[in-house]
Amino acid sequence: MTLLVQTLVYLAAGVIAAPLAKMLKLGSVLGYLIAGVIIGPFALRLVGEQADVMKFAEFGVVILLFLIGLEVRPALLWSMRKAIFGLGLSQIVVTAGVLAGAGLLLGLSPRMALAAGLILAMSSTAIALQTLEERGLRQGAVGRASFGVLLMQDLAVIPLFALLPLLVPAGLAAHGVGGDGGGHGGESLIAAFPAWLQAMVSMAAIVAVVVFGRYIVQPGFRFIAKARLREIFTAAALLIVVAVAALMQAVGLSPALGAFLAGVVLAESEFRRELEADIEPFRGLLLGLFFITVGAGLNLGLVASQPLTLIGLVIGFVAVKFAVVAVLMLIARAPSRTTFAVATALAQGGEFAFVLITFTLGAGVIDPDLAAKLTAAIALSMALTPPMMTAYEKIADKVESKKPARAAPESDPFEAEPDVIIAGYGRFGQVASRLLEGSGFRTTVLESDVDQIEVLRRFGRPVHYGDATRLDLLRAAGAERARLLIVAIDDKEKSTELVETVSKAFPNLTIVARAFDRLHAYELLRAGADSVERETFEGALSLGVTALRRLGLRGRQAMRAAAAFRGHDQRMFDQLAPAWAGDFDENYILASREAARTMEQLLASDLAQLRPDADSWSTDSLDAQLREDARN
């Protein structure tokens, strides 16, 4: 089958199945999985051998980890150490132990039982996080605990590759095991090195990623951003992920873990939002492909021939995994709702398990029969996760509704969402944003001028690189939950365009926009801005006040003259707004002439009252009356 036809099949399957599943409230993950089964070798036979596609699709997991890394600043990672090492490590050890014990009881040899236990202890990062994301749980305590465990499992894969071959009975041990590592260890260039040297090289690779991220990637991005080639920026972002994955693979580490590390290194970079927005679509597509390949790889023949064994196996190991996480979290006194959500999310087998199965099979640790059963059972358990999560939510809601109402369970996001997004951080945006920050509001700043960002960074002001007219970037910056957007970009057409798209895409976001002049102000209001401010107006008025004072007016008097002027100008602005139809047509010119005449007169009479001889606090009429009264 040609590449083109294969692409066609996968894309069509995804495009049809995912929205359909979403509509049926099954979640897109299940949709992809079912689509995979349908096009797979056991149903329609539209696609054949999965190994190649699988390798490609696994890159989706690598990108997922990179994106997660971007959200996790080093400080946050440190604060998650309990979830990672406490819960994560104990989950692996206890789950593997219990499952290995069960394997022994079922008559497996000790080494097969232990290998199977370790393999099944892994959960699916892709399925768990995607399922949580769809239910809006990824940001809170549930997401954090789940992610901690998944990260630890990723870490654990590395020593597992080293340890699992040791289970091979002496004498059978083959050198150069690995076979198809699917990205794990298999293609390591340093496999022949002694262990201590391998460790050193691995460490060096990690240090290299950190140093590269800090000192090479940053200036590199600045250089690319200056060239203003959007597709090259995307290419560079992908290049980083691929390069890190390749490096990690070369030294025998997990590419996903390397991508995560690279993400963390870049989490504090000004290009973070742009990277997120650029790579996000690849993540979605490749993960979808990944789920489809899992579905297509499901050996329906095996399921049909031994249904009871497989059902028993799936129910058995899912129940054990659920129970272990639940018990561990309850011991740590996590709230019950969080506990069961995490336990449900992590109960399936993982994509690394497939890799480990291939690896251990190649190493002679497990036999082909067990490998086939485990593969089928894990794929089935993955398909079970979305419906399990739905069932869990229904049960939890029922239990919850019986209990007296409690405060909202968790609002503990990965990172605080901003109140205000500021688009454009030049002379104008800076003043406005500093005022807001000084008043205690959280802001996220987007600026597309790289030189400007560099200067600001030197002054310690965190600014994100990005073109704010891009919807995906605004979304990554938190536009869905922010309260207000300040449009302060130094480009007339672009700012109107931005106001127009934002007012349509995020109708509940209040838009305050900088206008160049009166006509631009009308355009912005028409495009959907809630308030506008002409950029030079207040400055010019303020200069006028200074001039009046230099001419001898008292401060209060000059200030009041400016206020009168401002009031009249505002009235004229409002009065002419309806006449403005997008260009200087006759109506507008006539109306503005008319308005200008009456306004000038009103203003002149108001300002006349403010002159030294006729102040607003004038007592002329009172004095006149008093003089007259005295005469009578």
Place this chain on the structure above:
Amino acid sequence: MAHPAFERSRANRALVRVALGSPGVAVRDLYELYPDFVIDVRAEQAALNDHAAIVLQYPIYWYATPALMKEWLDLVWLHGFAYGRGGEALKGKRLLVACTTGGGPEAYAPKAMHGFPIEVFLKPMEQTAVLCGMKWEKPFILHGAGVKSPEALAQASERFRKRLCALTEKCGR
């Protein structure tokens, strides 16, 4: 209504809520309308003309109104409008002062902290009403604004609601 730190106020906020919920009552929040102290004299005079009763609601600062309310009186209640020759715009209207104090009622007495009954400090307002030909209503006073219990505040709000009803004659039936 004038309160320079309305966002921190409890008592004046409660009273404003009452006023906003009363039929026939328009609230002009001066510090929100004129944060720069530049008062739109024409608009304010028009608002005075449109109503039969005027309520001045404010916290007592140094035995007087907050600065912006004094500015408002200075600029809006002009000779020729509010008093003097041709100044009959307010004639016959009723004037109610609704003010809050920090201390309790016992602080406004001879030999107590403030030395005089609260009515003494409201004399300038009373005379303003007289000069403009207005009918002076018995002031509504809410003592101990910052320390009142929620229940006591609710009671005071109810009292204020009744006073407003009596002024507008638009409720209670």
